[in-house]
Each structure stands twice: as C-alpha cells, then as structure tokens.
Amino acid sequence: MRVLVKGAGVAGLTAAFEFATRGVSVTVTETRQTLGGNASWFAGGMLAPWCERESAEQPVLDLGRNAADWWDAVLPGQVTRAGTLVVAMPRDAGELDRFASRTSGHRRVDEDEIAILEPDLAGRFRRGLLFPDEAHLDPRQAMAALHDRLAAMGVKFRFGADARHGSGFNRQIDCTGMGAVDDRLRGVRGEMLILRTADISMSRPVRLLHPRFPLYAVPRTDHSFMIGATMIESQSAGPVTARSMMELLGAAYALHPAFGEAKIVETGVGVRPAFPDNLPRVEARGTTVAINGLYRHGFLLAPAMARQAADLVFSQDRTKELAHETDRQRRSA
CATH class of the missing domain: 3.30.9.10 (D-Amino Acid Oxidase, subunit A, domain 2)
Incomplete structure (x- = not known):
C-alpha cells in the first residue's frame, strides 16, 4: 500500500507515523516550503484532557487521556509530566x-x-x-523530532508541493485543516x-x-x-x-x-x-480519509485520530479482500 498524507501539521505527522509503523509506504506533502507556520506551530502543547473537559465534551477526555503516553513512547524526552x-x-x-x-x-x-x-x-x-496526570511538550521541538524520526523510517517529504492531484497512491489522508474543502468547518x-x-x-x-x-x-x-x-x-x-x-x-x-x-x-x-460541535472527525470519502476539526486540541487528540484513520483504512481493505475471496470462491464452485 502507498499512502499520500496531505499536510505536515500535527495531524499529518501523527497520521504518517501511524501508517508507517504498519508497514505502509508513506509520502507527506506540504504546501509550505518548510515545517511549521501552521496552527500546530502556534499551539500551547498542553496534554491536558482533564482541564480541557471544563469547556469540551466527554470525547475529548476519552480520546486524549493516553496522548502523553503516545508522545512519550514515540519521542522519548519530549514530554514533561509535571501536571x-x-x-x-x-x-x-x-x-x-x-x-x-x-x-x-x-x-x-x-x-x-x-x-x-x-x-x-x-x-x-x-x-x-x-x-x-497532565503533561506538556514544546510543539515545535516535537514536530521537528517527529519529522526526523519519520524521515529515518523512510517516509518521504515534499515541501512546497501541490498535492491536489496526487496520483499513484492507494489512499490519500487529508490533514489540511482549514485548507480542506468542507463547508462545515x-x-x-x-x-x-x-x-x-x-x-x-x-x-x-x-x-x-x-x-x-x-x-x-x-x-x-x-x-x-x-x-x-x-x-x-x-x-x-x-x-x-x-x-x-x-x-x-x-x-x-x-x-x-x-x-x-x-x-x-x-x-x-x-x-x-x-466543526459545529467542536469535536474532531475521521471520515472516508472514496479512497480519501479526512482527519479534521481538531480545534484547540491538536497535540492532545492527533494520536487517537491518526489511529482511527489507519484502522479505518485497514478495515476497508480487509472488507474488500473478504469480498474478493468470497467472489472467487463462488466463481470456482
């Protein structure tokens, strides 16, 4: 499988990591010339699901409670666990x-x-x-470190690239945030x-x-x-x-x-x-899966949303494999 991830913000980088660890060939495109300059670059980097629950719905707490563990495992030394x-x-x-x-x-x-x-x-x-139990990290250091780890894993990066017409990929993961065409945002x-x-x-x-x-x-x-x-x-x-x-x-x-x-x-x-309810979504549209609507919870929710996106793609492929196998068995019967 070859996957194109559109956008090198925190959603795109975590999605690239999730797919790369599952053995997928991943390319990340970003319209900016360098890493940064997006909403992720100006984030606070607080991994604070319990505090955020004061103004957010329960799913933010449920999806974000393991974020510090994810970042700590992927980028050791980047997370400060001081509450x-x-x-x-x-x-x-x-x-x-x-x-x-x-x-x-x-x-x-x-x-x-x-x-x-x-x-x-x-x-x-x-x-x-x-x-x-809350934690924090420096978003800019974390993004740079994750970029370097992804590059070492063989993930390709194309900065200053227009990925609207990307071809040769089995799936596209749209992590373009406000750049996405979605009237609900x-x-x-x-x-x-x-x-x-x-x-x-x-x-x-x-x-x-x-x-x-x-x-x-x-x-x-x-x-x-x-x-x-x-x-x-x-x-x-x-x-x-x-x-x-x-x-x-x-x-x-x-x-x-x-x-x-x-x-x-x-x-x-x-x-x-x-989105109108301030909750993130992972949605499939044909061969494209969109991760969007992270609102003010980018570093907190991106790991969980990336995992959902990868699970969705692999479940779709498994369903297709089963359908093809059933069809083959019927033809050979």
Missing part, C-alpha cells in the same frame, strides 16, 4: 469552584502547596487545583505571545482563571513562556490585534508582575479548524 496548576485571584474564587465542578482528575491545593509547586508564585494565590483564531524573562521559573503550565479572559502560561526552554490564547470566531490569520496583545499581557502581569518586564520574543496567530 497542570489552575489558579485564580481571590476575587475570582468562584471561577475556581466552577472549573472544579466541571472537571475531574484534580485535587485542591492551598497557598502553602502552591508555593511548593511553583515557588515564584508563593503568596500570590490562596487556592488552586492541581491536575497531576469554521476557523477559530488563536493568538499567542512568547515572552522571555529570567525573573520567573515555572515547572508546569499554569492556568489563570478570569471571568472575562482566562490565560495559560506554558514554560519553554531558555526562560521563555508561551502565553495564550484568544479564541475568536474568525478565519483571519492576520497579525495579533492591539486589544488581544493588551489582554494577554494584562493577564500575564496578573499571574506575576515580573512578566511586565519580560521581552516579547514573538507573537503568532493560528487558525484552528472546528
């Missing part, structure tokens, strides 16, 4: 209770334990929630910042709850933090707006005043594809 800390200012304590009521897999922590978990946040928050714009400051250290993603603008801060290497993210119903991939910049920086300052002196290393925008 997620959720906090709120004293005036927003009700938001913390609401978050707790809509999630599971957490335990409450007090001011003293917050100081132990994140010393630089000592004295800033009285209560919080710790989700100990809508774009959800997410804006982020990368700040750098040596005055703050964090061991895990920290989510600051706010009734108007919740924020997450994810530690990266070199004293950097990914600060995100907005959710705007828009397909515009233009620069970060002044309003979003102020809200992101204001929320970061509320988390810790030292962010006020941080350097703004980068701003970015990713447009995430979403």
